[in-house]
Amino acid sequence: MQPRAPEALTATRISRRKCLQTIACLCSPLLFSEQARAGSQLEEPLMDSVRTTLGSAIANRAPPLPEFRDTESKLVYLRWLGAMSDRLKKKSPEWQIRKEFLQTVWYESKRAGLDVTLVMGLIQVESNFRKFAVSNVGARGYMQVMPFWTRVIGDGDPGKLFHMQxxxxxxxxxxxxxLDRERGDVFMGLGRYNGSRGKAPYPNAVLGASKQWEFGR
Incomplete structure (x- = not known):
């Protein structure tokens, strides 16, 4: 068998390299499809009083059961639940999982004094409603919480960030x-959440996504 000429060896190497590059391009969307696309919070020094307040807010383990001051308020919630469940069906086909998720989003949003529509838009942008989403910097779960927060105001177990509630x-x-840091300015507050304070793309994306979750559409 005659040895290959140098030109043939070079051509073979180039052909193999192109083949490997093509395979890598085809596989990369599969490898990274579970990563979240949004950014992440930045760790900042917190005053002891702020850390204590945030820690207390996290520590309350009351079950996420919405409470209503009257029948009309409960009916509004039930209509919201039905409408949001229909919109979320493609992303979460199982009714019981959708119900528990939406119930918890409602409860935690109201508990924190947030617009539930804004929270739904943020979740869509951060994780596209994927419970186990992980960003390339390690942010986790539906709302892409950075693990350092569990050390700062929690029990230090980042694994719990994959727990829905x-x-x-x-x-x-x-x-x-x-939002409190920014005196209620939603644009700036969202920027802080994403680690891109003052830049428009992330707040605009969340506010745009929020429109899909407005009640009554």
Missing amino acids: TNLRFGCVILRHY
């Missing part, structure tokens, strides 16, 4: 904190 509670409490 824990993730939604952390996310809502953190968002409320950032």
Whole structure:
């Protein structure tokens, strides 16, 4: 068997390299499809009083059961639940899982004094409603909470951020904190949440996504 000429070896190497590059391009969407696309919160020094307040807000383990002051308020919630469930069906086909998720989003949003529509838009942008989403910087779960928060105001166990209520509670409490820091300015508060304070793309994306979850559409 005649040895290959140098030109043939070079051509073979180039052909193999192109083949490997093509395979990598085809596989990369599969490898990273579970990563979240949004950014992440930045760790900042917190005053002891702020840390204590946030920690207390996280520590309350009351079950996420909405409470209503009257029958009309309960009917509004039930109509909201039905409408949101229909819209979320493609992303979460199982009714019981959808119900528990939406019930918890409602509860934790109201508990933190947040607009539930805003929270739904944020979840869509952060994780596209994927419970186990992980960003390339390690943010976790529905609301893409950074693990350092469990050390700062929790019990230090980042694994719990994949628990639905824990993730939604952390996310809502953190968002409320950032909005308070920005004196209620939603644009700036969302920027803080994403680690891109003052830049438009993330707040605009969340506010745009929120419109899909407005009640009554």
